[in-house]
Amino acid sequence: MIRFDDLALFVRSAALGSFSNAAREVDLLPAQVSAAIKRLERELDIRLFARSTRSLRLTSEGEQYLPYAAGVLQTLREGQESLRQDPAGLYGMLQIAAPSDLGRNVLLPWINAFHRDHPRLNLRLYFSDQIADVFKDPVDVAFRYGIFDDASYIALPLAPGNHRVLVASPDYLRRHGRPGDLAELARHNCLTFVLRGRVYDKWLLFREGEKREVPVSGTVISDDAEVIRRLAIAGEGIAYKSWLDVAQDVLKGNLELLLPEYQGESLPLSLVCPHRRQLSPAVQKLYDRVKTACLELQQAYLCRAAT
Secondary structure, three states, rough: OOHHHHHHHHHHHHHHHHHHHHHHOOOOOOOHHHHHHHHHHHHHHOEEEEOOOOOOOOOEHHHHHHOOOOOOHHHHHHHHHHHHEEOOOOOOOEEEEOOOHHHHHHHHHHHHHHHHHOOEEEEEEEEOOOOOOOOOOOEEEEEEEEEEOOOOOOOEEEEOEEEEEEEEEEHHHHHHHOOOOOOHHHHHHHHEHHHHHOEEEEEEEEOOOEEEEEEOOOOOOOOOHHHHHHHHHHOOOOEEHHHHHHHHOOOOOOOEEOOOOOEOOOOOOOEOOHHHHHOOOOHHHHHHHHHHHHHHHHHHHHHHHOO
């Protein structure tokens, strides 16, 4: 008889490409995971993985079986959650992924408030600048920036009008002056970021339909969005950030909008999940709460930009 624990270890080993990594997630020894996979292979009478001393990959039979195994586990979890549902509130587990800066500084207070309203709902939060794969990683939903035209995803819009903005701290502006136009950015220390190995040192800005690509440079480059935000607040330079990431800092006076007549590149925020069946009551309620909060911040931007 197939054990559900063995199925779960098979799915995680396939996602992580390693028995050791799968074992580490559930506090087992790699040999125990290997034994579970061998047990499953005996039950199925097929070979799921091609193993060597340096690599682990799915066989063609393993690739064919993987979506069925994942589907069984998902169905079991949905059944468990449906049994726990009652009018008193939300139950079960909700696993959420988000970019680090957005997750820690924007989403976390909203998620905390949501959790206070539904204290019997268990949450697992994964905040990282590495983009979560909602098909392979152990997450139910992910907050993502960008435009999604992949039909395999379900993307619910949260802040379709969000875009990047130029910001700097009052202290930096006192010491170095406020740029009066885009050309003046060249003489300022601009805090550039790295994403997937690419340095973003050409900032796109738009005004009345006209697109400008502005080369910038600075003394600090980072692949951590939170580091760029903190450096900007500390007065180390000008940052080019998502409005949602810096909105609270602007509203509190820690940062100021620069050249508000220009808008940076579009950066819509969506809630992404792989299947409609994962739009559980918990996901829907979280989506509604975050969408309302995002709308408030977008309205705040319009007010700031108009002044």
